[in-house]
Amino acid sequence: MTGVYSFDHDHDGPARELGHLLGGKGAGLAEMTGALGLNVPPGFTITVPVCCEYLRTGWPTSLDAEIRAHIARLERAMGRQLGDPNDPLLVAVRSGAPVSMPGMLDTVLNLGLNDDTVLGLARRSGDDRFAWDSYRRFLTMFATTVMGLDEEALEPGTAGATPEQLRGQVHALRETIGELAGRPVPADPFQQLREAIEAVFRSWGSPRARAYRDRESIDESMGTGCNIQAMVFGNRGENSGTGVVFTRNPSTGEALPYGDYLPRAQGEDVVAGNTRTLPITHLAEHQPDAYTELMSTLRRLELHYRDVCDVEFTVEDGRLWLLQTRVGKRGAVAAVRIAVDMADDDAIALTPEEVLSRVPEPVRARARAEVAAEVLAPGTGSSLFATGLGASPGLVSGRVVLTAEDALCADEDVILVRTSTSPEDVAGMSASVGILTTRGGLVSHAAVVARDWGIPAVVGADRLAVTGDEIRSQDGLVVRAGEIITVDGGSGCVWIGEVRTAVADATSAVTERLPHLLRIEQWAGRREVSPA
Structure with missing residues (x-):
């Protein structure tokens, strides 16, 4: 069996059910590409079993040939080549475990840049600042993610305002990396790619990933997939940006899109928490056509998955691209409201049994406590x-x-x-x-x-x-x-200071503020008294 699948591979069944093989991110990319025909940058997934094999015995001997074959296919699809100094193909290398582990595993963006390809990117894009900013980002991410350097030791600082300043930052960054690591960031894109893939696989065993798995009781032997995808650029000019959005509010359950958007940025800027982001509604002002398309896409995803979806997207020169979708994590109050609202939505129509499976008693108990705290x-x-x-x-x-x-x-x-x-x-x-x-x-x-x-x-x-x-x-x-x-x-x-209770009857407040909970309790009561 192959260890690598393109996003458009026909799996003879729903790709969204293949998280054990493709990882959650790979399954979502394949589902959006194949079943929904959404605007997804092409790419391919190295499967979870390959990661497990790598962690047991090292780099599989057949993997290089498979990766090169898929890169060649990707080059044909994009009309650009990895390492071409005139018009380079750049790729993102992203992890994707079978279960969501937000931020715990590694990512490398803008892979394929070096001292030659950055010049080609500048010429083809007509934007020197964008090209050198992308190179700065790549060097920083490769040095920290792949080479294990401390980002603070790199002293990257704020991105330069002009191409000349960015060029100077890049040269200084390359020298610092060479001194700290004892070697430079490799110029060969295929060497960059192999090292980035290995870093993604190794991140499964990182202390942060172990701590998260311990908390979530995730199987230590599960492993992660690795997705290689053609880059689209949210930092490419004033008509570009990036964001993450939930189809519904994951804190309250309100049936409105919820998330952040950042103009002229890349995805890591949004999730890292180091930059002041804008509400997702800002996209309606910044790129109204992309916003309208995104809202339509969110509804399609929600109907398709019959659940809340968490979506990562990029707008490049006004064009919307979907980079990820998965069933969204949510708080307990949101879980209660969303499940009942989706039962009432004729296009989704969750059954009482489905509602109860999504909102078991421990989740309902937590929702009661959260609503009580609100008052x-x-x-x-x-x-x-x-x-x-x-x-x-x-x-x-x-x-x-x-x-x-x-x-x-x-x-x-x-x-x-x-x-x-x-x-x-x-x-x-x-x-x-x-x-x-x-x-x-x-x-x-x-x-x-x-x-x-x-x-x-x-x-x-x-x-x-x-x-x-x-x-x-x-x-x-x-x-x-x-x-x-x-x-x-x-x-x-x-x-x-400490906040003290100021409500005498929290129970009545819970019932008033979250009537959805009462309906679920009624369904649960009927199931308990129904004959076996």
């Missing part, structure tokens, strides 16, 4: 510290810790406060009762992981700054490590 209010002695984006509902109090290590060492409830979180922080996030970041949007790493784990989180509280062992607001308020704060992941409010 709490700050007690006397607490004062508003800041507001941000409510990314994961729930209201909790805890002592401030500023590093993942401090969260792991704490013996009481703590709230992890960071400028932004990264996959390296997951163990500390797991040990915290709440999360607060000063940067990032609704689909940043902190937001996605917190929602998945039911940890209340506020992100993008940009009037706060973390300095040394304290958090300082623009209004002059200061909270130090070890002091108590409260975060409300529903409203986005952060208070100094």
Whole structure:
């Protein structure tokens, strides 16, 4: 059996059911390409069993030939060649495990750039700044992801405003990488590709991936797929951008698209949490035609999967491209509302049995607790510290810790406060009762992981700054490590001090605010009394 499949391969069945073979991302790409005919950049998937073989015995002897054959096919489809100094094909190398592990596994974008191909990219695009910015991004990502260098040690700084500044940054970056790694980033695109694929496979065993699997009870032997896909560029001029969007709100369940968009950027800028993103509705102003097409596509995906979908997309020169879809993770309250609303949607029509399978009793219990927390209010002695984006509902109090290590060492409830979180922080996030970041949007790493784990989180509280062992607001308020704060992941409010219950009857409040839950309980009761 082959270990590599193109996205348009006919699997004689729904590709979305082949996550065990293609990984979740590969299955989604194949489903969007084949079953739905969506605008997906072409590419191919190296299967999960190949990763498992690599981790057991090393690089499979037949893999090089298979990859070269698929690259040749991709070159024909795109009309460009990998390594061509005049009109280079560039590719993205992305992981994709059978189960979603957001941000835990590795990615390399803009692969195929070197000192020659960057000139060809500049000529063909007519945009020197775009070409050198892409090269800067590639070198940084390859050095950190593949060569294992610390990004802070590279001192990449803010991207230069002019092509000349970016060119200087690239030359300085190449020298720094060579000094720190003892070798340069390889110029040969096929060598780049092999090393990037190996890095994706190795990332399955990274400490952050292990910590996430421990929390989620994911099988250690599962492995990941690896997807090689023609690059499309959200950083290519003013009419380009990138975003991540859910077909419905994964925190509240509201039937409106929910996500972030960033003009003139690449996907990692959105999820890393280091950049201030814009609400997805900004795309309607920035690129109205692309927005209209995206909204139509979101509905098609939701009807096809009969579930909420999480979609990554890029707009390149006004054209919409779909880069990923998967069934979206959601909070407990959202799970309740979405399941009932999809039962009422004639085009989806979930059965009561399907609703109960999606919202079992542990999820319903968590939803009750989350709604009860929504109707709490700050007690006397607490004062508003800041507001941000409510990314994961729930209201909790805890002592401030500023590093993942401090969260792991704490013996009481703590709230992890960071400028932004990264996959390296997951163990500390797991040990915290709440999360607060000063940067990032609704689909940043902190937001996605917190929602998945039911940890209340506020992100993008940009009037706060973390300095040394304290958090300082623009209004002059200061909270130090070890002091108590409260975060409300529903409203986005952060208070100094502890918040106490201010509602006498939380049960009636839950029923009033989440009537969907009562309907599910009725269905569950009927199933319990029905004959075997």
